[in-house]
Amino acid sequence: MRLNYPTFIKIIKVPCTGRVDILTLLKAFEAGVDGAYVAGCMEGECHFLKGNIRARKRVEYAKTLLAEVGIEPERLEMYNLSAAQGARFAAIANEMAEKIRSLGPSPLKKAKAAFVA
Amino acid sequence: MIVGNRKPFEEILEMVKPFKKILLLGCRECITVCAAGGEREVGVLASELKMARAKDGQEIEIKEFTLERQCDYEFIDQIKPFIDDYEAVVSMACGAGIQYTAEHYPSKIVLPAINTTFLGVTLEQGVWSERCQGCGECVLHLTGGVCPVARCAKSLFNGPCGGSASGKCEVNKDTDCAWQLIVDRLKTLGQLDRYEDFIPAKDWKPSRDGGPRTRVREDLRLC
Known part of the structure; x- marks a missing residue:
């Protein structure tokens, strides 16, 4: 398909999005990422029945935790797409990259930069 | 079992404001089962606190530790070797565990991260209800x-x-x-x-x- 998506998006493979824990998401932000998204299978098509539904609930909960901390919850999202939707994968990657660009660097990074300066 | 809720994040953040090194102490008993103060919730709160403090340019060092039971003399000594390395303890046990930790370490500031609510049952995963x-x-x-x-x-x-x-x-x-x-x-x-x-x-x-x-x-x- 030779579709392009931003090179700064790093993919972490999991056997099912049901494996994604709240702490996995928080640790990413703690490490200083500007944004993260979970790409699960289409709803109703989970091989493990409810993995992607559970992942969505966890993402929603993790967003409330980020808001508590003062990090924009929009920096974390959940998407559903099938393995056959390459074009959608690239579109989501570009959409998320654009959103993060408009939000700017993570507030954690900004604070660190200000502290060092 | 004893059921509790984690205190609002803002309240906990305000409590730890004066401290740079804290021990975040969970409990593996009831409060783990009701998903309020077990090892996982200790991890989540530690991560939140570190991020919130880093955002304000006031980094905080947090040791995460979870005791088998905070309400029992058999386990409370496990934190003795390192408790003095920290300015305060934030306990994620029920009210009994928080007080027991404070009783055992009289010179240490022990802060509550949990609002203990009732004796109850698990109706389904994620739902608890008062019974006693x-x-x-x-x-x-x-x-x-x-x-x-x-x-x-x-x-x-x-x-x-x-x-x-x-x-x-x-x-x-x-x-x-x-x-x-x-x-x-x-x-x-x-x-x-x-x-x-x-x-x-x-x-x-x-x-x-x-x-x-x-x-x-x-x-x-x-x-």
Whole structure:
């Protein structure tokens, strides 16, 4: 398909999005990422029945935790797409990259930069 | 089990404001089962605190540790070797565990991260419900196994009040009327005649009215 998506998006493979824990998401932000998204299978098509539904609930909960901390919850999202939707994968990657660009660097990074300066 | 809720994040953040090194102490008992203060919740709170403090340019060092039980002398000594390396302890145990930690380390500031709420059951994953108030004198044999102390908003002992409507309590329409549950259960058990038995006024001395309670079994004591 030779579709392009931003090179700064790093993919972490999991056997099912049901494996994604709240702490996995928080640790990413703690490490200083500007944004993260979970790409699960289409709803109703989970091989493990409810993995992607559970992942969505966890993402929603993790967003409330980020808001508590003062990090924009929009920096974390959940998407559903099938393995056959390459074009959608690239579109989501570009959409998320654009959103993060408009939000700017993570507030954690900004604070660190200000502290060092 | 004892059920609790984590305190609002803002409140915890304010409590730890003066400190740069804290010990975040979880408990593997009831508070783990009700997903409020176990190893995982300790991890989540530590991560949140570190991020919130880093955002304000005031980094905080947090040691995460979870005891088998915070309410038991057998385990509380496990933190002795390193507790003095930290300015304060933030406990994610129930009120009993928090106090026990404070009692054992009198010179250490121990802060609560949990609001302890009730003695209850797990209805389904993620849902807990109150069942017992620890009143010290159980009457479940008289009331079809449904507690009028914990489950009736007024703790009535002889039938419902006028606020019972369509089996629900006037305090909250989602709350079952305890006396509706009692009558339904007595019917199922074929014991509805018990509903006519007068239950005398309860002696509240075995409950909190007699002051803090202590239980001793001399045969088990080692001294």
